Amino acid sequence: MSALRNSLSRKLTVMNMLVSGGALLLASLAFFAYDLITFRSNLINSTSVQARIIGTNAVSTLIFNDPPSAEKTLSALRASRHIVYAGIYTPDGQFFSGYWRQQETFPPVSLPALSPQETEHYWFQDHQFALVQIIAFQNKPVGFVYITSDLEAIYSRLRSYAIILLVIVGASLTAALALSRVAQRAVSQPILRLADTAALVSRERDYSVRATATGDQDEVALLVDAFNEMLVEIQKRDSALQESEQQFRSLADSIPQLAWMAEATGDLFWYNHRWYEFTGTTPEQMAGWGWQAVHDPITLPEVLIKWRASLATGEPFEMIFPLRGANGEFRDFLTLAMPVRDAQGQVVRWFGTNTDITEQRRSAEALRQTEKLAATGRLAASIAHEINNPLEAVINLVYLARMQPANVAKYLTLADQELDRIAQITKNTLGFYRDSTSRTDINISQLLQEVLALYNGKLLFKRITVRPEYAQGLHISGFPGEIRQIFANLIANAIEALPTNGLITIRAARSWLPDGSHRRAIRITFFDNGTGIAPEHRRRIFEPFYTTKKDVGTGLGLWLTLSLVAKHQGVLRMRSNIRPGNSWTIFSLYLPEAPITN
Amino acid sequence: MHFRDLPRCSPRSLAIRRRSSRVWRRAICLAGILTACLYLPYRLAAQKNKPQEYEVKATYLYNFGRFVEWPASGNTSDKFAICVLGQDPFGSYLDAVVAGEAINNRKLIARRVATARDAIPCQILFISDSESAHLKEILAALEKTTVLTVSDVPNFTVVGGMIQFVVVDQRVRFSVNLTAAGKAGLALSSQLLKVAVEVRGEASKVNGPQ
Numbered sequence: 013m014s015a016l017r018n019s020l021s022r023k024l025t026v027m028n029m030l031v032s033g034g035a036l037l038l039a040s041l042a043f044f045a046y047d048l049i050t051f052r053s054n055l056i057n058s059t060s061v062q063a064r065i066i067g068t069n070a071v072s073t074l075i076f077n078d079p080p081s082a083e084k085t086l087s088a089l090r091a092s093r094h095i096v097y098a099g100i101y102t103p104d105g106q107f108f109s110g111y112w113r114q115q116e117t118f119p120p121v122s123l124p125a126l127s128p129q130e131t132e133h134y135w136f137q138d139h140q141f142a143l144v145q146i147i148a149f150q151n152k153p154v155g156f157v158y159i160t161s162d163l164e165a166i167y168s169r170l171r172s173y174a175i176i177l178l179v180i181v182g183a184s185l186t187a188a189l190a191l192s193r194v195a196q197r198a199v200s201q202p203i204l205r206l207a208d209t210a211a212l213v214s215r216e217r218d219y220s221v222r223a224t225a226t227g228d229q230d231e232v233a234l235l236v237d238a239f240n241e242m243l244v245e246i247q248k249r250d251s252a253l254q255e256s257e258q259q260f261r262s263l264a265d266s267i268p269q270l271a272w273m274a275e276a277t278g279d280l281f282w283y284n285h286r287w288y289e290f291t292g293t294t295p296e297q298m299a300g301w302g303w304q305a306v307h308d309p310i311t312l313p314e315v316l317i318k319w320r321a322s323l324a325t326g327e328p329f330e331m332i333f334p335l336r337g338a339n340g341e342f343r344d345f346l347t348l349a350m351p352v353r354d355a356q357g358q359v360v361r362w363f364g365t366n367t368d369i370t371e372q373r374r375s376a377e378a379l380r381q382t383e384k385l386a387a388t389g390r391l392a393a394s395i396a397h398e399i400n401n402p403l404e405a406v407i408n409l410v411y412l413a414r415m416q417p418a419n420v421a422k423y424l425t426l427a428d429q430e431l432d433r434i435a436q437i438t439k440n441t442l443g444f445y446r447d448s449t450s451r452t453d454i455n456i457s458q459l460l461q462e463v464l465a466l467y468n469g470k471l472l473f474k475r476i477t478v479r480p481e482y483a484q485g486l487h488i489s490g491f492p493g494e495i496r497q498i499f500a501n502l503i504a505n506a507i508e509a510l511p512t513n514g515l516i517t518i519r520a521a522r523s524w525l526p527d528g529s530h531r532r533a534i535r536i537t538f539f540d541n542g543t544g545i546a547p548e549h550r551r552r553i554f555e556p557f558y559t560t561k562k563d564v565g566t567g568l569g570l571w572l573t574l575s576l577v578a579k580h581q582g583v584l585r586m587r588s589n590i591r592p593g594n595s596w597t598i599f600s601l602y603l604p605e606a607p608i609t610n
Numbered sequence: 611m612h613f614r615d616l617p618r619c620s621p622r623s624l625a626i627r628r629r630s631s632r633v634w635r636r637a638i639c640l641a642g643i644l645t646a647c648l649y650l651p652y653r654l655a656a657q658k659n660k661p662q663e664y665e666v667k668a669t670y671l672y673n674f675g676r677f678v679e680w681p682a683s684g685n686t687s688d689k690f691a692i693c694v695l696g697q698d699p700f701g702s703y704l705d706a707v708v709a710g711e712a713i714n715n716r717k718l719i720a721r722r723v724a725t726a727r728d729a730i731p732c733q734i735l736f737i738s739d740s741e742s743a744h745l746k747e748i749l750a751a752l753e754k755t756t757v758l759t760v761s762d763v764p765n766f767t768v769v770g771g772m773i774q775f776v777v778v779d780q781r782v783r784f785s786v787n788l789t790a791a792g793k794a795g796l797a798l799s800s801q802l803l804k805v806a807v808e809v810r811g812e813a814s815k816v817n818g819p820q
Contacts, residue, residue, distance in 0.1 A: 072801035075673045077666075077781065081805045150676060 020200050020207075028192035029185055036184050037177075044173045051169060056134055059143045059159055062092065063132075067147035067157045070100050074108060074147065074155040082109035094161045096140065097121060100147070101156040108155060123156055139163050202226040206236055219247045270335075270345070270366040272303075276359045278323045287366075292338025308334045308342055319349075326351050326359045335366065343370040383572045387497065399437055401469060402430035436465065451489045451607070456520050456534055457482035459492065463499040464518075467507060475513050482520040486534050489606050494576045501573045502538045502599050509542030509597060516540050525602055526583055533582070536601045544590035544597050553586070581607050666782045667775055668703040671734055671760060674773060675713045677802035680733060680756050681795040690716035691731060693723045695748065696738030699762075726751035737761040737771070745769055756794050760784075767810050772796070776807055783807045 066085060073082035082100050089095050089111050098111040099120055107120040126133050126144060134143040140160055147155040209223040222243065223236045264271045264284040271284040279300045288294070291306045304312060311333045322329040329349035334342035349364030406427045413423040457480075464471075464478060471478060488495075506516050516539065523535035545553065552558045554574045577584045581604050588597040671692050690713045694700065708718035721732065726748040729735045735757045737748060742763045749770045752759060759772045766774035767787035772794070774785050789811025791798050803809050 069801070069804075072677060072799070072805045075676070076670065076784075076802075076805040078783070078805040 020203060021196060024196040024200055025189065025192050028188055028196070032188040033181060033185050036181055040177050040180060044177070047173075048166065048169070051166060055141060055161070055165065056143070059134070059141065059161055060132060060145065062089070062095075063143055063145040063157045063159050066098065066100070066159075067145060067155075070109070070147060070157065071149040071154055074100065074102065075149070079109040083111070086111035089159075092161075094163075094165050095159060096162050097158075097160040099123075099158045101158060103153050103155055105156070121158065121160070123158060126156075136163075199232075202228070202232040202236070206232070206239060210239070213243065219243050219250065267365075268368075272364050272366075274349070274362040274364065276323070276361060278319065278362075290337055291335065306336045308336070322349065322351075323362075326353075329362075329364070332369065343368055344373055345369065380572060380575065383569070387501075387569070387572070395437060395466075399434050402433045405430045406434075452492060454488050454490055454492050454495055456486040456488060456536065456603075459496060460499055460518060460520065460536070463496055463503060466500065467503060470507055474507065474510065476507060476510055477513075477515050479515065479517045481517065483522060486520050486522070487605070488534055488580075488603050490580050490603065494579065495603070498573050498576050498601065499536075501569050502601070505569065505599075506538055506540040506542065506597070510540050511542070514541060523602065525604055526585070531604050531608075532606075533602045533604045536603070538599045538601070539596060541596045544595035545586070545588040546590055550586065550588060577601065577603075580604070662703065663777070663782060664700045665703045667736075667762075668700050668707045670775070670782065670784070671704065671736060672707050672711060672713075672718065674758060674760065674802070675718075675734055677799040678758055678791075679797040679799075687731065688716055690714070690718050690733050691721050692718065692734045692736070693721045693729050693732035694736045694738060695723050695726065695729055696741035698722055699738060700736075729757055730755050732757055734758045734760060737763065737766075739763060745771070753793070756796065758791070758794070758796055767808070778807060785810070787811055 066089070069085040070082050073079065073085065086098050086100065086109060089098050090113075093113070095111075096113050097118070099107060100109045101123045102108050105123045107122070110120050112118070124133070124144060126146070130146075131148075132143065132145045134141065136142075140162055142158070142160045144156055144158045146153050147157055205226075206223050209221060212221055213219060220243075222240045225236055226233050261284075265286065267284075268286070270287040270290060272280050272287060273282040274280045280298065280303055283295070283298055287298070291298075293302075293306065297305065304316075307315060315331060315333050318331055319329060321327070328351065329347065332344055332346050335345050336342050345366035346369045347364060347366045349362050351359040352361045352363055354360045409423045409427040409430070413420045413427075416423070460480065460482070464480070470476075503516070503518075510516070518536065518538055520534060520536045523533050525531045525533045549560060554570050558571075574584055583602040585600045585602075586597070587600075589595050675690060675692070692704065692708060694704065698704075704720045708720045711718040723729045723732070723735070729752065733756075735752070737745070737759060739762055741748060745761075745763060745766070746769065749759065759766075760775070761771050761773075762775050763771070764774075767785050767790070770787065770790050772787055772791045774787075776783050776785060784806055785808035786798060786803060786806045787810040788798065788803070792811070
C-alpha cells in the first residue's frame, strides 16, 4: 500500500523534476551557447584589434629594419596571458620578430599563405586560435602580424558554466522538489484515498464499503462515483450469482443422473449428492482424481486414456463404463462430459453426467431375444410354406403312382426331385439355428444364394425378378447364422416392399469401410424398385418397435439387423426415393473382411 | 656586409611554406638543389657589388619622408624632392628608389644640388661626406627652411643636423636631433623616433603625423 502511494507521488515528483529540470537545462544551454558564440566572436575581434595595434606600432620597425624595437612592441602582449605566440613577418613572409609567452618554446612559425584580397585570416586548430593580418602603411603592405592564442579563455568559461549550471539546476530542482511536494498533494491525495478503499475492498472482499467523495467536481470525483457504482453493481451480481448457484445445486441434486465438474486440468472439484449417495464416498475421497476408486480396474485404463484424450483435445467425452455402488455392485453408466469454454474458446472446466443404463441394457437384451423368437416364428411359417408346396407335389405324385402303376418310376423320380428340394430347404434352415460361437470363413455369394433360395416361393408367387451381380471370391470372417439373418431380413424387407413384377438387384463387391478407417470390406447392396420409404420414416426405421407393417412386423427387424451389423463392426446405410414411377430403396451393407480383435 | 632586409630566395623557405605531401616536398627539394646549382654562381658574382650600404640609405631617405610631416605653409610644389649635396654616393640607387613613388600624392624626384641655397626647395637633403668641412655653413644656410637634413657625417646631429646615419652591428641605423627638426617646423613621427639609435633634444609642440 505504501509502495503504491510512493509510486504515484514519486511519479508526480519525477515528472515535475523532469519538466522543470529539462526546461532549465535547455534554457541554460541555449544561453551558454549564445554566450559562447558571442565570446568566440569577441575573441576574434579583440585578437584582430590587438593585431592591428601591434601592426601599426611595428610599421617603422619593419621599414627601418629594427627587430629589437619590434620585439619591444610585441612584448606588450605579455598582458594578454592567452596569447601563446605572436610574430611579425616581412612582406615576403620572412620572420622578422617574435614574441613567445614562454620564452622561445618553439621556433618561429612560418607564415601561411594569404590570398591576395585578404587583409586578415583566422582559424581554429589544435585547441588554438590563430590570426594573420597584413600590416599596411600608407596603403602599402609592409609586413604581416601573426598571433596564436590558446583557447583557455573559452575553456575556463566552459568550466565555470558547467559549475554554474550544476549549481543553478541543483538549487532549482531542490526548490521544485519542495514546491511539487506541496502542489501534488492536491492531485494525489484524493487518488490515494480511493486507492486505499480499493485495497480494502480487494483485501477484505467487503463490497459494502464506499469511497468518500472529494467534494470537488473533477475527474477524481467522477472516478470515485464510478467506483462506488461499480461496488453496487458487484453486490447485485454477487447475490444474483449466489441465487443462480443455489438453483444449479438444487437442479443438479434433483436429476436422476450423477453429475460432476472438473477443472480444465481434469481435477474433479464438485459432485452432486446423487454421486455420493450412489458411491457411498466422501468429498475428500473424491477430490482431484480420487474417482478412480469407484471404477472397475478392468475398464479403468481405457477410461483414463479416453478422458486424457478429451482433456488434451477439448472433444466431448462419451463412454459407457461400470461404477461401483455403495453396496459393492457394479452398474453400467453412460458418461457424457462437455467442455465449458470462455470467450476466447479456452476450456475452463468440464461438466459431466453419468446415466445409469443398466436397466435399459437389460430390457434391450430382452427385446433382442423376443425378436429372435419372433423371427424364428416367421421363419418357421416361411419354411412350412416352402416345404408345403413340394410336399403337396410328393403327395400328388404318390397318388398318381398308385393310380398309374405303369408310370411309377417316372413319378418316383419326380417325387425324388421334390424331396431333394425339401432336403435343401431344411439344410439351409439349419444354418439359422447353428448359432456358432466362433468365427468361420463365409462365402458371401454362396450365402446370399442360400438365403434367396428360402424365398423362392414368395418370389415366384409375386413374380419378382432377382438380379444377382456378385464379384468372384468374396469371403469374410464372421458368424454365419447372424450374417444369414442380416441377409434374410434385408431380402424379406425388399420382397415385402415390392408389388407384383418387382425387381430386386443384389450386388456384392470389394470396397472399404465408409467410416474413414480404410479397412478392407465387402459392400453388398440390396436394391428394390418398390414404393420407397417416406422421409419421415427414414430416420426411425432402425428404432425398436417402429414398424409401418402394423399386422406383420414386430418393429424389431431392422433394429436387430443393425445390432448384428454393429457386432460385425460393419456399417448399414439406407437411401430411398418415393417419387411415383421412379421409386426405389437401397440398403448398403459394408462388412469388414476381417474384424479387429483386441 | 650582409643585410637581412635584402630580398632573398631560399629553397628552404619555399619548402616550408608549401606544406604538402612528402612527394611534393621531395620534388621541391630537388628543384631547390637544381636551382641552387644554377643560381649560386650568379649569387657569388652578385655578392661582390651587392652589400650596398647606400642602397639601404637611399630607401631610408625615401622612408623618412613617410614619417615626417612638413608644415603646411612651406613648399607647395606638387613634387617631393630628395636632394643630394656634394659628391653623390648613391649612384643610380636613389633614382631607382624614387622612380614611380609618391608621398602624400606628391611625385618623388631625386635631384643633385651644388649649394645649400639650391637645396631650399627640397624636402629632404642628403649632405655628402665631401661637404663635411662646410657643414656649419650649410646648416646655417638652411636655418629657417623646412628642409630635413640627413648625413653620414659623424656628429652630424651634435652640430645641428637632423638625422644622421650610423652603422651598428653591420646594420644601417640612424640618430635624430629633435630640437633641430623642431626648429624647422618638422614633426617627426614617434614611430620614427622609436627605431632611432639616439634621440637628442626635445620635441617642441610637435604633433606626429600619425
